[in-house]
Amino acid sequence: xxxxxxxDSVTLPSAPVGAPNPLPxxxxxxxxxxxxxxxxxxxxxxxxxxxGQVGSIHPYxxxxxxxxxxxxxxxxxxxxxxxxxxxxxxxxxxxRLVRLLDxxxxxxxxxxxxxxxxxxxxxxxxxxxxxxxxxxxMRGHWPLTCAPLYAAALTAPDGEPVLRMWExxxxxxxxxxxxxxxxxxxxxxxxxxxxxxxxxEETGMYWxxxxxxxxxxxxxxxxxxxxxxxxQYDGTLARVDVAAPDVSRPAQAPxxxxxxxxxxxxxxxxxxxxxxxxxxxxxxxTPRLSGRKLFVWGDTAGGRHWxxxxxxxxxxxQGGLATTQYEHLRMPGGATWEWTETFVPLQxxxxxxxxxxxxxxxxxxxxRAVGGCDSSRLDAVADAAPERMLNRGxxxxxxxxxxxxxxxxxxxxxxGVRFDRDAGDEGEYWRALLDGSAPDAGVDAPVSYVAGExxxxxxxxxxxxxxxxxxxxxxxxAAGAVDRAAAHYEASLRQRRSAWALRGLGLVRIAQGQxxxxxxxxxxxxxxxxxxxxxxxxLGEALLIxxxxxxxxxFLAALAPAVRAQGRFRVLAVRAALASGAHDEARRMxxxxxxxxxxxxxxxxxxxxxxxxxxxxxxxxxxxxSMA
Numbered sequence: 277x278x279x280x281x282x283x284d285s286v287t288l289p290s291a292p293v294g295a296p297n298p299l300p301x302x303x304x305x306x307x308x309x310x311x312x313x314x315x316x317x318x319x320x321x322x323x324x325x326x327x328g329q330v331g332s333i334h335p336y337x338x339x340x341x342x343x344x345x346x347x348x349x350x351x352x353x354x355x356x357x358x359x360x361x362x363x364x365x366x367x368x369x370x371x372r373l374v375r376l377l378d379x380x381x382x383x384x385x386x387x388x389x390x391x392x393x394x395x396x397x398x399x400x401x402x403x404x405x406x407x408x409x410x411x412x413x414m415r416g417h418w419p420l421t422c423a424p425l426y427a428a429a430l431t432a433p434d435g436e437p438v439l440r441m442w443e444x445x446x447x448x449x450x451x452x453x454x455x456x457x458x459x460x461x462x463x464x465x466x467x468x469x470x471x472x473x474x475x476x477e478e479t480g481m482y483w484x485x486x487x488x489x490x491x492x493x494x495x496x497x498x499x500x501x502x503x504x505x506x507x508q509y510d511g512t513l514a515r516v517d518v519a520a521p522d523v524s525r526p527a528q529a530p531x532x533x534x535x536x537x538x539x540x541x542x543x544x545x546x547x548x549x550x551x552x553x554x555x556x557x558x559x560x561x562t563p564r565l566s567g568r569k570l571f572v573w574g575d576t577a578g579g580r581h582w583x584x585x586x587x588x589x590x591x592x593x594q595g596g597l598a599t600t601q602y603e604h605l606r607m608p609g610g611a612t613w614e615w616t617e618t619f620v621p622l623q624x625x626x627x628x629x630x631x632x633x634x635x636x637x638x639x640x641x642x643x644r645a646v647g648g649c650d651s652s653r654l655d656a657v658a659d660a661a662p663e664r665m666l667n668r669g670x671x672x673x674x675x676x677x678x679x680x681x682x683x684x685x686x687x688x689x690x691x692g693v694r695f696d697r698d699a700g701d702e703g704e705y706w707r708a709l710l711d712g713s714a715p716d717a718g719v720d721a722p723v724s725y726v727a728g729e730x731x732x733x734x735x736x737x738x739x740x741x742x743x744x745x746x747x748x749x750x751x752x753x754a755a756g757a758v759d760r761a762a763a764h765y766e767a768s769l770r771q772r773r774s775a776w777a778l779r780g781l782g783l784v785r786i787a788q789g790q791x792x793x794x795x796x797x798x799x800x801x802x803x804x805x806x807x808x809x810x811x812x813x814x815l816g817e818a819l820l821i822x823x824x825x826x827x828x829x830x831f832l833a834a835l836a837p838a839v840r841a842q843g844r845f846r847v848l849a850v851r852a853a854l855a856s857g858a859h860d861e862a863r864r865m866x867x868x869x870x871x872x873x874x875x876x877x878x879x880x881x882x883x884x885x886x887x888x889x890x891x892x893x894x895x896x897x898x899x900x901x902s903m904a
Contacts, residue, residue: 279358279458281429281437283666285350286364286374290392291873292349293402293422294341297810298721299779301333301400302753312513312602321505321599328480328604330414334754335446335727339402339422340810342394344873351392354427354439354666356456360463361621363456366407367667370421371441371454373408376465376557378621385557385621387488387590394422395586396874405586408619409486412471413448415601417486420445425454426669426693428662432653436460440662442693444673446727448479450607451673451690455654463621466651468658469565470614473607474677474688481607484567484596485617487559491589493527494552498627498638499568501537505600513602519631523570526591531574532903536600541566546642547593554624558642559595564615567596577895578902582877610688616654620645659691668696671703678710679730705743706731714738719774719804725750742772749780758784775804779811782818791822809839816848825855843872850885862889869898878903 314322353364353374364375376385389406397403398417411418420443430438442453453470473479489495504523506516515538518524523535539545547568550556571592573579583589595617597605607613624641627634673695680687689695697707702724708715714735725747732751735744749764765781768774778801785794798815805811812835819828829852832845839845846865853862866889872882882899895902 278435279356279437279460281439282355282357283352284355284364285352287348287350288390288392289346290349290351291342291344291346291394293339293394296337297340298337298723298808299810299814300725300750300754301336301338302750302780302783304331312507312600317513321603324598324603324605325600327606328414328482330447330480331756332754333399333419333447334750335725336400336419337725339394339398339400340396340874342402342873344393344871346391346393349392352667356437356439356458356465358458361458361465363458363465365427365439365441365456367427367441368424369404370418370423371410371425371427372406372421374406376408376619378463380463381555381621383555383621384490385619387490387588389587391587393585393587396876396879398422401874405588405590406488408488410452410454410469411484411486412452412482413445413450414480414482414604418445419447424667424669426662426695427665427667429664429666430455430657430660431663432457432657434460434653436653438653438657439666440692442690443669444676444695446672448481449473449475449676450479450481451693453690453693455657457651457653459649459651460653461650462645462648464645464649465619466649466654467617467619468614468651468654469617470612470658470690470692471607472612472688472690473609474686475680476609476686478606478608480604481597481613482604483565484569484594484601485559485565487557487593487595487619488590489549489557489593491526491591492551495526495549495591496524496627496634497526497547497549497570497591497593498524498635499537499539499547499570500543500635500639501539501568502632503538504535505538507534507536507600513600522631524631526570526572527575529572529574531576532579533572533574534601535570537568537570538599539566539568544643544646545595546639547595548622548638548642549591549593550622550624550627550638552628554622554627556622556624557593558620558622558645559593559617560642560646561595561617562615564613565595565597565617567594567599569594569596569601574903576903577897577900578904581897581901582903610686612690614658616651618646618649618651620649657692661692662694668699671695671697671699671707674699675703675706675710679734682710683730683733685730709734709738714741714744716741716743719772719776721776722747727751727754740767740771742768742774742777745771746774746777746780749777753780753784758787762788773804775801775808775811778804779814783814786818791818795819795822795824807836809842809845812839813844813848816845816852820848820852820855823855825852828852829856829858843870844874846870847872847881847885850889854885854888859889866890869896871898875901
């Protein structure tokens with residue numbers, strides 16, 4: 277059965293992700309809406325939860341400039357197809373498997389979203405629902421979930437095509453390679469993941485494969501477990517019996533929750549989602565990917581609202597390296613971890629009974645599917661060089677390797693990946709710096725940033741300019757060294773006055789407890805970049821937090837109408853009105869209904885201001901994102 281690998285596009289109603297926010301993300305990384313307590317947990321699990329926490333998403337820039345206005349637009353996909361399956365990978369969107377079609381039955385095995393609508397659930401803000409997402413590095417939806425990956429076509433020794441996707445993850449400093457191919461004997465998609473730590477130092481490692489499945493009233497999820505660690509949006513993490521009560525039916529979940537199944541590590545990990553007629557999807561893997569999870573949105577106003585907000589009703593079955601998603605694992609320097617995942621259509625009879633008996637029936641079906649599959653083709657091409665390029669990612673893998681060589685450090689890349697030093701505009705300044713020059717880019721916002729002592733050392737060796745000092749200030753700021761950051765920002769400003777260094781210095785002054793001085797500096801920054809909405813938002817927020825609500829209201833009123841009309845600014849205006857006692861104005865603004873396109877998962881700003889403004893009226897559905 278010969279497969280093909282082609283490039284295609286799918287046209288969907290789409291809201292563009294938009295240009296990155298130009299302000300470096302030096303603030304604390306946005307956290308998931310719930311945190312896990314370690315009390316009463318096994319020692320290994322508790323230690324993994326405490327290890328490897330990440331404080332900032334820097335050096336990535338946030339992707340928060342999208343709206344909810346959609347128009348028809350193409351999504352580029354790499355398509356693996358044979359007589360049995362069609363698999364579509366969005367190469368410009370983190371390699372997401374956006375469709376897996378069972379051609380025999382015409383069923384989509386994973387949830388296929390009919391729109392592309394970013395929302396604020398990712399580590400860089402923008403995220404979209406649907407398909408199968410690959411998450412590496414740190415807890416959350418990974419930084420490249422809305423960014424291009426390298427992609428290439430390979431031909432295996434048996435003549436069958438293999439899709440390879442790869443990138444360099446900048447926070448953890450990891451290389452990820454994802455190879456995908458269709459089984460030649462049965463309906464099955466095989467995915468081989470290889471992760472290399474190319475550096476000598478240990479780093480934290482995280483991986484979860486998130487598989488969205490369309491939810492119906494009869495959907496049911498199975499895994500070979502009797503217990504799970506259940507989390508809810510109130511922050512609890514407790515070991516529960518998954519059969520009493522039976523938690524296998526997502527549509528019956530009263531509220532949003534995760535169930536991290538406690539699996540037998542000696543057995544092959546698997547999870548499956550079935551409909552009442554026995555049709556569905558099975559996912560199994562080699563032992564390293566040992567964790568399995570069910571996520572549901574739950575039957576609350578917020579859960580229903582979030583699914584509508586994202587485009588449709590679904591739940592997720594997932595596979596990960598650890599028992600829970602709160603954990604990071606220790607990955608030694610130079611280590612390579614790899615595993616194979618397989619996705620198969622299932623048709624199972626007799627899976628409608630009690631949990632234990634139903635799991636046994638589904639498990640037999642999964643193991644039959646395992647026995648019929650052959651993923652050995654991926655072993656044969658694991659180290660092979662890319663052949664025909666399909667997509668380009670970023671230059672960072674090449675630039676980090678070059679920097680390491682310059683400083684006499686090792687950078688042991690995977691043999692099957694190639695990074696392009698000249699890919700994209702993001703690397704232009706840093707290529708020049710590595711080539712021995714530090715170009716003066718005027719006072720325009722830098723298009724990219726770097727992190728770590730090695731880049732700081734390279735910047736320090738270059739001729740000092742406002743830009744080298746500014747970048748060194750950002751590196752220090754993101755690392756929490758605010759005094760050193762302030763010194764570099766001030767040195768930058770002595771050479772040239774820029775909104776960027778002023779903004780950094782203003783945030784540092786506030787962090788140092790000099791709130792009024794910091795606000796004055798932020799005001800200067802905003803005067804140099806009056807059209808930069810993210811900077812105006814930071815200044816308005818700082819005024820409000822400092823108790824200067826009337827000033828905040830005046831500042832917001834003076835902004836351009838197009839900026840004032842944005843949802844974030846309208847929420848800020850309501851808060852400022854409430855804080856200054858202008859309750860009638862707050863009521864008027866809230867009753868003039870509006871949306872906040874990048875409202876964060878778990879954020880209750882809309883319902884909070886409504887309750888403060890209208891304590892005797894229920895929160896309207898439009899404003900209710902509560903998950904409890």
